[in-house]
Amino acid sequence: MIENALGYPILSILIFIPLLGAALLFFVPGRNKEMLRLTALGFTLLNFFVSILLWVNFDSSTYKMQFVEKSRWIPSIGVDYFLGMDGISILLVLLTAFIAVIGVLCSWSAIEERVKEYMIHILILETGMVGVFVSLDLVLFFLFWEVGLVPMFFLIGIWGGKRKLYANIKFFLYTLFGSVFMLAGIVALYYAHGSATGEYTFNLLKLYEVTYPYNLQWWVFVAFFLGFAIKVPIFPFHTWLPDAHVEAPTAGSVILAGVLLKMGTYGFLRFNMPLLPEATVVFTPVIIALAVIGIIYGSFLAMAQKDIKKLVAYSSVSHLGAVMLGIFALNQQGLDGGVLQMINHGISTGGLFLVIGMIYERRHTRMISDFGGIAKVMPVYSFFVMVIVFSSIGLPGTNGFIGEILILMGAFKASTLAAVFASTGVILGAAYMLWMNQRFMFGKITNRENAALKDLNLREVAILVPVLILILWIGIYPKPFLKLSAASTAHLIEVVKSRTTLTEVVGDDTWAAHSAHAAEHSPAKAGHGHAPSAHKGEDR
Numbered sequence: 001m002i003e004n005a006l007g008y009p010i011l012s013i014l015i016f017i018p019l020l021g022a023a024l025l026f027f028v029p030g031r032n033k034e035m036l037r038l039t040a041l042g043f044t045l046l047n048f049f050v051s052i053l054l055w056v057n058f059d060s061s062t063y064k065m066q067f068v069e070k071s072r073w074i075p076s077i078g079v080d081y082f083l084g085m086d087g088i089s090i091l092l093v094l095l096t097a098f099i100a101v102i103g104v105l106c107s108w109s110a111i112e113e114r115v116k117e118y119m120i121h122i123l124i125l126e127t128g129m130v131g132v133f134v135s136l137d138l139v140l141f142f143l144f145w146e147v148g149l150v151p152m153f154f155l156i157g158i159w160g161g162k163r164k165l166y167a168n169i170k171f172f173l174y175t176l177f178g179s180v181f182m183l184a185g186i187v188a189l190y191y192a193h194g195s196a197t198g199e200y201t202f203n204l205l206k207l208y209e210v211t212y213p214y215n216l217q218w219w220v221f222v223a224f225f226l227g228f229a230i231k232v233p234i235f236p237f238h239t240w241l242p243d244a245h246v247e248a249p250t251a252g253s254v255i256l257a258g259v260l261l262k263m264g265t266y267g268f269l270r271f272n273m274p275l276l277p278e279a280t281v282v283f284t285p286v287i288i289a290l291a292v293i294g295i296i297y298g299s300f301l302a303m304a305q306k307d308i309k310k311l312v313a314y315s316s317v318s319h320l321g322a323v324m325l326g327i328f329a330l331n332q333q334g335l336d337g338g339v340l341q342m343i344n345h346g347i348s349t350g351g352l353f354l355v356i357g358m359i360y361e362r363r364h365t366r367m368i369s370d371f372g373g374i375a376k377v378m379p380v381y382s383f384f385v386m387v388i389v390f391s392s393i394g395l396p397g398t399n400g401f402i403g404e405i406l407i408l409m410g411a412f413k414a415s416t417l418a419a420v421f422a423s424t425g426v427i428l429g430a431a432y433m434l435w436m437n438q439r440f441m442f443g444k445i446t447n448r449e450n451a452a453l454k455d456l457n458l459r460e461v462a463i464l465v466p467v468l469i470l471i472l473w474i475g476i477y478p479k480p481f482l483k484l485s486a487a488s489t490a491h492l493i494e495v496v497k498s499r500t501t502l503t504e505v506v507g508d509d510t511w512a513a514h515s516a517h518a519a520e521h522s523p524a525k526a527g528h529g530h531a532p533s534a535h536k537g538e539d540r
Helices: 010-025 033-056 087-105 115-134 138-159 164-197 214-231 240-247 250-260 262-275 277-303 308-327 332-363 379-393 399-414 416-441 458-476 479-498 508-520
Strands: 066-074 079-085
Touching: 010 033, 010 066, 010 079, 010 087, 010 115, 033 087, 033 115, 079 087, 079 115, 079 138, 087 115, 087 250, 087 262, 087 332, 087 458, 087 479, 115 138, 115 250, 115 262, 138 164, 138 250, 164 214, 164 240, 214 262, 214 277, 240 250, 240 308, 250 262, 250 308, 250 332, 262 277, 262 308, 262 332, 262 479, 277 308, 277 399, 277 416, 277 479, 308 332, 308 399, 308 416, 332 379, 332 399, 332 458, 332 479, 379 399, 379 416, 379 458, 399 416, 399 458
Parallel strands: none
Antiparallel strands: 066 079
């Protein structure tokens, strides 16, 4: 079944173009490195153009799933090949397709060993990431989720730095640990839906149609939380991230920061909030507290770093804490800001890892103390670094400002205290980024090797110009991006509000109600919770 005006399975095409490219690369001789790179670039560019076609044909006025494809896959257990996208999905698919192109381009001269295998892993990784954002069957979602883990494991393990083995095992164990709990939550929903309706299915839209007992919601929320919180990562599940970023090759860091971390925040939006609304409301204070701690803690750790790549890695902990704060503010401004900031973080932090990779290719060091005075010998490079740094700290006129202001507006509605503490992250972010930039780019050239550095070449400029355009476009005119997700975020808030027994979902005066509600409906109290009822779906 195909339900779109185009008349062909465009989402399947989007998923399998990179996989086809990976298959074709097997037949390209390993010694022909230029052909390998051009082939990988061609397939990622083709996929990017397909994603633009999706954008052009997307109806932003509705929250309903679009470009739907559905066919029976394993009917004996209710598994379908079921794809679709809404306004949240399309933003992340566009980001994924864009970052994949950047990932190939930034590896052009940095990767000289086993180029064929490297490009194959990049393409398979793109397939996994796109699949996660368009899957509407929980088994299919889990399959693509795991597919995204394997190529990144090899990218770090084969082409990583000196401590790649340690970082890789840590990354793999953390994410696999979360995946086990997520799978348990999926199975629990499968049986709960079957008990309530008589139909056992992994179809996400059908699962949305049932209001599950609070006891079940509580435990499934915890299971999903562990899977998604590790992926984000939210404090205190963040410790794998700095090691993975530092040891990964440049493209690995760009893709990890740009897209893979967003799979965690996307999971909260697609599963926890609409499927488990009462548990969402009850857990909101805890998650907001963890988000605020992550914002401040990540900022202080970033400020203490001597390795510029590790500094940017810890800044991600802070920025993604802000994203989680916006999402769990549970209001329109916060949610819109959180979704937009997911895209902004992918652009700005991905851009930071790009410029770090470019200077690392020249100097083979990431220590801030080894630099200084770079602006004098690399003025073009310095210009791009400055703009990306401004984006990261949320300077007005850049994309980061729009996301931050919306998140803080939403946070103030949810909890003034949390918003005040979170606001310090803006100040701390400016402090560590500008201090790093001052030590890195300005001052006297104290190291002779820096005096002979060459400025950016044409390929490197071509990589950074689209990043610069997006930073300024979203910063000056964010409406096209906000409009894409507005209907979906508004509907998501409506679902959470309509399916909870609390009279209000957000606001300072409800925080006491959260605690009372949690105590009253504690899973330890057998018999409490809501009986499952067939709740008519809202095409979502």
